[in-house]
Amino acid sequence: MSNRMRLAAPMGLLINRNQHVTFKFEGKQYDGYHGDNIASALLANQQWLMSRSFKYHRPRAPLTMAGHDANTLIQLGGEPNVLADRVAPSQGDIIEGQNYSGSLENDRDSILGYFGRFMPVGFYYRAFFKPYGVWEKWESVIRKKAGLGKLDLNFEPEYYDKVYLFKDVVVVGAGPAGLSAALTAADAGASVQIVDEHPILGGSLSYHRFDLEGKIADQTRSDLVAKVEAHPNIEVTLNATCNAWFADNYLPVIQGKRMYKVRAKECIVASGAFEQHVVFRNNDLPGIVVCSAVSRLMKLYAVKPGRRAVLLTGNDDAYFTALDLYEQGVEVAAIVDMRAQGGAQSVTAAVQNLGIKITLGSTVYEALATKGNKHIRGVDVRAISGQGEVDAQSNLIDCDLLCVSSGFMPSYSLLCQAGGQLSYDDETAAFNLSNLPAHLHIAGSVNGIHSLTAVIRDGERSAVDALQNLGHDVASIEPIECDKQTNFDWPIFKHPKGKDFVDFDEDLQVKDIINATRIGYRDIQLVKRFSTLGMGPSQGRHSALPAARLVAKSTQRTVSQTGVTTARPPYAPEKLAHIAGRIFDPVRRTAMHDRHIEMGAKMMPAGNWQRPAFYGKPEDRDKCIWAESEHVRNKVGVIDVSTLGGIELRGPDAAEFMNRMYTFAFLKQPVGKTRYAVLTNEHGVVVDDGVACRIADDHFYVTATTGGVGGVYSDMLKWNAQWRLDVDIANVTAAFSAINLAGPDSRKVLEKIASDVDLSAEGFPHLAYREGSVAGIPARLLRVGFVGELGYEIHVPTSYGEALWDAVIEAGKEHDIKPFGVETQRLLRLEKGHIIVSQDTDSMSHPGELDLGWAIARKKPFYVGGRSVDIVMARKQTRKLVGFTLPKGSAKPEEGHLVLSGDDISGNITSCEYSPTVDSIVGLAFVSIDQCEVGSKFEVRTDNNVMVNARVVKLPFYDADGKRQEL
C-alpha cells in the first residue's frame, strides 16, 4: 500500500493529494503526490535508503530535507547527482541510486567500511606507488570506483538563457527576516527582488514551530506572504538560488534553465542558518535527521517520519519539534538534552505534561543499527562527564527516528565571498559575521538572531540601512539584541571504534581531523586540502563548525583563530549550460542587408556584424567562391564593406596625431592621396591596419578593421588625453556605408553613375582619394589595392547605403556585375599576399616578421610602439610570415596546422586556399627564420597526420607588377 506514512491535513502545505505521480526508484514503483520532492515521496513509502557514502559505501538517507546535505544524490534518468530533496518527480521518471556495486540495497562495496583502518586520512597520497608500476594496476580499479553517477553521452543540448535585471534592493532568502526586509524597502518605494531556493515564500515560517500552541508561524507567514505577493514593488523569484556575490552586488540567480544577472544597489542577505548535527558513533544512519528536517517532512509533505522518536539537542528547538511529533501521532520516547541545565521552563513543562521523558546533561554516544546499517533501531544514551567525554553507564532506548540539533551555523557563503569575516564567540559557541562591504547587509538567523520578533525587527533594520544608502530619509533602527542561546559548545563525542562522522560527504571521522593536525597540517586550509574536509557537495555546511572546534583544540588555538576555509563561488552546483546560456547578443546589420538576403547570400558573423560570406548554398561554398573570384578578376564584382571601421580626424593637429599613432609618415601626405596605415601597440606588435585618406591639410579619414576599430578609437582618445593635441576624433564607422566595386570593368560601371568625378587613369590614379556624387549621393571614393584589381571603394552616408547598392547593381547590369562576399574577398587578397590582422598576425608578430618594414618611418620623433619596434627588429629574428604554394590536389592545410622543422614545431599556417587564378594551393604561414628563404621547402602536418611539403615563394602569387590594380 503506497503513501503509508502520510499525515492528515492540514499537514502537507505543498502537496496536492488529488494528483498522483508515479515513478520508479531502483526498479521499484513508487506513488507520490504532486508537490512532493523525490525524497518526500520515497519517505512517505518508508524508503529511506537513497545513497551510499563516498568512501565506505555506508547507507545514507536524508539529513536536512532541504537539499543542504549530499545524502540524497540520485541519478534521475540521464542526469547524475540530482538532490532528491530538491527536485520533484515527474510521472514515469526512472530514478537510480549512485556509487554502488550491485544494487543500492546490497552494495558489494560496503565491505570497504570494514577496511577503514587501512584507509586513514590522506592514505591515497602514500599508497598505490610502490612497488614501481603498481599504480597502472590500481588506476583502472580506482577510476571505476571514483565518481558519482553516469553521464548520458547521447544527450541533446537544451535551451538555457540569461536575463538582466537592475534592482534597488535584492533580498536573498524569503524567511521572516527576508520578507520583512523586502516589505520595509518596498513600502518606501524601492524596487525589490526577493529570491528563495524553495517553491514557496516563508522560509522557516513554513515548517518551524515558534510557540507552544503552534499558531504564530502560520499566522505570521500568511500575513507577510500576502503582503509581499500583493506588493507592486516586489518581484518574487522562487526555486532560485543566488549562487555568488560579485563586486558591487552583481548577483547570479539561477532558476531552472535561466540565469538572472542581477545588479542590486543594495543587497540584503537573509539566507538563514544551517542546523548542525551531533558527532557520535554511527551518526550517519538512515533515520537520523536534523530537527528542521522532521518539521519539513511533516508540515510541507505530510510525511510521518517514524513510529518512535528520540530527540538529541543542545537548544530548545527540539522541544518544539517534540510537540510537533506528538501531535502527529509519533511516539516520543525521550528528549536527550546535552545541556546540564536543560531548556526554558515553559517548553520543559509543556513536554513533560505530555509524558515525554527528558534526560539532561546527556548525549547519544552511539546509534544502533539494523542489519547492514540500513536504519537506526536505537540509541545508547550516556551522561556527559566532560568536554567530549561520557560516563560508562549505557542507557539503551529503542527508536526508528533520531532528531538532532546541536545549534546553527550561519549560511555565510555569499557574505564571505564579499569579504565578510567569521569570528567565533566562545560565549554563544557560534560564528558570527562582520566586516561586510557597504551596500551589503544581513538579517535574521544568519546574523545570529533567532527569536521571531527579533528576526522580523532585524529584517526591518537591515532594510532601513539599505534605504538610507539609497537616499531615503528614514530613521535608523538600533542593532537587534537576541540572547537566545542555540549552540551547544562541544557536541562532539569521539568513539574508540570510530564511524563518528564530522563530514558525511567525505566519510571523515573525528580521528581523521585530529590525525591531519598531528601529521603537521595545523592550518584549517591545509587540513581541508589534506583530508578533503568540506570539499564535497555540502561544502562544509555541517562539517565546518565541528572541524573548526576540533582543529582549534588539537592545535591549542581559539576557534576564531582557526576559522573556516575560504568561501568561493559558486554556492551550489552550476552547470556549464547556465554559463553558456543565450546572452544578450545584439547583431549589427549593414544598410544593404536586405539586398544580400534577396540575392541569396550565405551570411556569416564578423565581430557582431552579419556579412555575406558568399552568394549561394552552403554546400556549394567552394564553387561559389571560385566563380565569384573569377568574375572579379575578369569582369566586375561588388562587395559590401560597410562594416569596415572609419575614424574622422579634424583639426590643426590631425596630421601630427596620425604621425604619432601609426607607423608610417603622414605629415607630408598630399591632399587627395591615400596611404597604408599600420598600428602597433606599445609592445611593438601589429594590432590593426587601414587606409588613411587626406581630405584636407587638417582633415583625415582613416579606416580600420571591422573588429579592431572600437579599440583603435578608444586608444586614440586615451593617447590624445595625454598629448592634448588640437584634433577632434570621431568614430564614424556606423555613419558611413561602403562598397568595393572591383574588376577590370569597374571603371565602366562607375562612369555611368559618377558624373562629377574625373575617373580617367590620370585624373584618379591608383591610391588616390576623391569626392563627388555617385548616383546623386555624396560620396568619398578611394582607389585601394586590397583585391588586386582596378577598383573603387565608395563610402556614402549610411542612410544612402541601400540606394548606392541598387544604383551600382543597376549600372552594372550591362557589364554582368555580380556581388561577391567576404570569403571571396579573402581569397582575392590572399592571391595578392595581403595580410589580415589577427588572421595572419598574432599577439607577438612585429612589423619585421610581416615584411612591413617599408611602412615604418624610422626617423619620426615618435609613434606608439616605436621604441619597441626598434628593439625587436634589431634582435636576431626567429620567425617570418611567408607565402607558400602546394600543387593542387595536395592535402590542403587549414589555418592553425603546424609547420615543422624536423621534430620541432617552427610555425603555423595562417591562411590557405586553393586559387583558381594560379591553379594551385596558396597560403601564408609563420615559419622559422631558417625556413623562410624563397625556394626552400617546409613540412606541414595536416589532418590525420598527413604531411605535405610546401614551397616558399615570393609574394604576391598573382600580378607581381601590380599592373591590374593600376589600370
Add this chain to the structure above:
Amino acid sequence: MPDPNNCSDREWAEYVFYSDNAIQVVREWWMHSASSYWFIAERHTGSDEILKTYPSTELFKERVEFAAKATGQTS
C-alpha cells in the same frame, strides 16, 4: 613614460612590461564605455574602493611634444 629616444632598452622594457603590484592607492586610467570618456580614478588595490575620480586634464595640462630623434630629420 620614459623618453623613448633617451632611455636604455632596459628602462623601456620595464615601462612596457612591469607594473607595481602593491596594496596601495593607485592612479589609473578608466574609460566610460558608453561615451568613450577617459578619466582618472584613484583606487585602493586591496579593497577595490574608488576614492576619487577626476578629468585627465587635471594631470595632463599641456600639449606634449616629442623632440626629433638625434640622428636625422623628422619625416
